[in-house]
Amino acid sequence: MEEELLIIKNISRHISLTNQEKSYFLSLLKQKKIAKKELILQHQQVCKEINFVQSGILRAFHMDASGKESTIMFAISDWWITDMYCFINQKPAMLNIEALEESCILQLQKDDLDQLYLNVPKFERFFRIMMQNAYIREQLRTIENLSLSAEERYYNFLRKYPEAVKQIKQKQIASYLGITPEFLSLIKSNKQKNRFS
Template identity: 70%
Template sequence: MKLHQRMTQNLILQNIAKHISLDENEISYFLSILKEKKYPKKSIVLKEGEICRTINFVQSGTLRAFYRNPAGKESTIMFAIADWWITDMSCFINQQPAMLNIETIEESHIYHLQKEDLDDLYLKIPKFERFFRIIMQNAYIREQLRVIQNLSLTAEERYYIFLEKYPQVEKQVTQKQIASYLGITPEFLSMIRANKNKQALS
């Protein structure tokens, strides 16, 4: 493998190394089954209704997963930044039509791992079962905490948590998208931001 290729793939290897150790042969096999793609800003990575065939690693860029109700209203489920995995998990595991849409917020570089390749990976390198179990457990914990925060915290408190979690995302997304993630109106978010700016100046 060329040095440039290994350098561009280094982030995903660092991500894997957080939870499992791989030898050179295992690394080579893992990298061989990844599909690499670069997307322009505002590209659709997954469209609602399509079979969700891949789990996706963000090498660079920012993505948004959102649900659109029958009336056309969008609710942002999550953002994904560099070094994060993103998919419509339930539909990916069960190979069903996606309930979510996933789009790029900025130009993004993504590694796709197909479901059938993931299943083969579990057989050939069983330690990957541990890795993806941890990834899925963490995703479940993150979403459970978000539900609890939505029930117990004010919109302003949730906004500050958002800023801590996605400090660089706020500059990339629209106020409407942030509001849809927080479950509030853009007008109410504007009031929260104005209050925040007043506090910063006082």
């Protein structure tokens, strides 16, 4: 299956698997189709899965007591997403994860991941690298938020998600950038003016 090939390609960037190891790994995954706006993880629900996006776009966000949403990350095809702290520690989720469009994911349960580490130890290397990369990405994003203007952060966002940006609502992009939708509109209109001036 093409979907299975995508996740195997993702893993093969860091580790080599035998056919038997590939088959075993794939047998642990559960495919799930998600409708637009459907939540695959809700705040306070125990986070039991890590998710690989085969197609579509997912968004992880935190909602405060007043109902204000802060987008933590977007995940497009060939990306992994979960509430990592709560997944690793099997705690109630701090985040919500929703589909921004009809999406298809492969889910790996925490118990199955632990078993995978025992049966195919090289997967520990893969997930270690993946978590290191996620940590680096978040550190760079924090530094960006501290050192770059909102306009520069928006242009970086466009470079990072060039295709997905058409599917993501302006208020969700604004919450990811830590600005208001109105300020984002101003940035976009300035961009348009600069293009034609």
